[in-house]
Amino acid sequence: MAEELDEDTLAFAHRMFDLARGGQTAELATQIDAGLPVNMTNDKGDTLLILAAYHDHPETVGALLARGADVARTNDRGQTALAAAAFRRSVESVTALLAAGADPDHGSPSAAETAAFFDLPEMLALLGGDTPDTR
Template sequence: MRQFMCVALLCIASSVAYANPPADPSADTQGQLRALFFEAARDGRQDMLTEFINAGFDLNVQDDKGYTALILAAYHGQQGAVTQLLNAGADPCAKDLRGNTALMGAIFKGELSIANQLVAADCAPDQRNNAGQTAAMYAALFHRKDVLDALAAKGADLNATDAMGNQVQSLERGEFQPLQPSR
């Protein structure tokens, strides 16, 4: 069955390539495989993810927005895929192009069991995105008290300030400083 899935993945990628032959066929096949990998993570297709994992596919490959399969699975509430990817060695600390992590995405979307699983991962509790925001700030802003408590227990700095001057306590109260437009 596994051999069939690997062959099937390659056949799907190849059939798409035959419809519009690329200048560099190997590059296009890799692009199609990446697209299938991200789709499998987003949709929670653990059977397909197993095939990618068994084939030694790079679990930390990023799309054009910097999303990894783990970030996509977490954001889309795919608990089983998140667990599978973490167990296979996907980097829970990876950031997208805006500096957001899978944990930040799970907090934003209200995927609390996934967020708690990611809090337990071996990442610094105060990773910041490009705006200087931490996961604790996300948890405070979106009233994810259990996640905020777990981050505090892990050592998150609840006094950290983002680029706009926001802190966990003010965000928790619903008070925040919006990003000012550049002049």
């Protein structure tokens, strides 16, 4: 049975997710360097990396990657940070995520499928193909 978190701990966790959403890189990096788990997830399975990518904060994405954030993690809907970055048309975040080993065909929908669905040819090209892999 999972242990319940107290109000202060929950408030702290919410603040950390807000830092990722808001692109407050320095404060978030300080917390991770002090022991905050870089792959912490919220109640929807979103990681700090997914939130930073979705809210188009490439500097925060880079800081999280430098601290070992897992590029393959998916949220509860199967979405990855790479798919979020592609959706937001963030060339800098997509490039950083790919360099860190993110797979354009991982997730559901994958980054490649997301780019194809939303007709983002520049993202498809950056992801390495003209069409998503539909294996």
